[in-house]
Amino acid sequence: MSQLQIAVVVGSLRKDSYNRQFAEALVKLLPEGAKASFVRIDDLPLYNQDDDAHQAPQVQRLRDEIKAASAVLFVTPEYNRSMPGVLKNAIDHASRPWGQSVWGGKPAAVVGVSVGAIGTALAQQHLRNVLAYLGMPTLAGHEMFIHWKDGLVVDGEIGPASKEFAQKFVDAFVAWVKQVG
Numbered sequence: 001m002s003q004l005q006i007a008v009v010v011g012s013l014r015k016d017s018y019n020r021q022f023a024e025a026l027v028k029l030l031p032e033g034a035k036a037s038f039v040r041i042d043d044l045p046l047y048n049q050d051d052d053a054h055q056a057p058q059v060q061r062l063r064d065e066i067k068a069a070s071a072v073l074f075v076t077p078e079y080n081r082s083m084p085g086v087l088k089n090a091i092d093h094a095s096r097p098w099g100q101s102v103w104g105g106k107p108a109a110v111v112g113v114s115v116g117a118i119g120t121a122l123a124q125q126h127l128r129n130v131l132a133y134l135g136m137p138t139l140a141g142h143e144m145f146i147h148w149k150d151g152l153v154v155d156g157e158i159g160p161a162s163k164e165f166a167q168k169f170v171d172a173f174v175a176w177v178k179q180v181g
Contacts, residue, residue, distance in 0.1 A: 004034040007069035011076035011087030023075040041090040052097035071107040078123035104135040111144040119145030
């Protein structure tokens with residue numbers, strides 16, 4: 001397999017997002033032969049089926065980036081016990097028009113960070129349900145429900161207390177993508 005292209009979709013738009021910080025540190029653990037690219041979702045219009053025939057340029061950009069990816073890493077916060085609307089909006093755009101989804105068959109992994117004690121467990125489960133419907137094989141058995149605390153990300157890197165755990169996740173994801181892809 002040639003170089004793996006991992007599309008990273010972060011479900012938080014906040015300037016100082018913990019999930020963005022974690023995602024940027026996590027991708028630094030990717031091995032040689034794997035490259036991450038962050039997919040922009042903050043400029044997408046709200047999904048409206050009436051627009052399927054004439055999708056906005058931002059939507060086409062999103063679709064092209066997902067098509068070009070070998071796999072997708074979703075990094076989601078948890079809002080009201082589910083995934084953020086902005087993330088669901090991006091998923092809806094790239095899955096439409098009906099029968100033209102760019103998600104199908106793309107290996108995926110789901111992680112998330114929260115200040116809450118259960119991390120993003122419920123948001124991740126909702127997201128996994130959607131990904132299953134879209135036909136995205138999703139990494140199982142390597143879950144990361146991360147509780148944000150001081151030291152998780154230090155100077156843009158995964159902190160020492162979490163680095164081994166994060167590295168195991170990244171290694172498992174990359175190995176699994178190579179196997180599935």
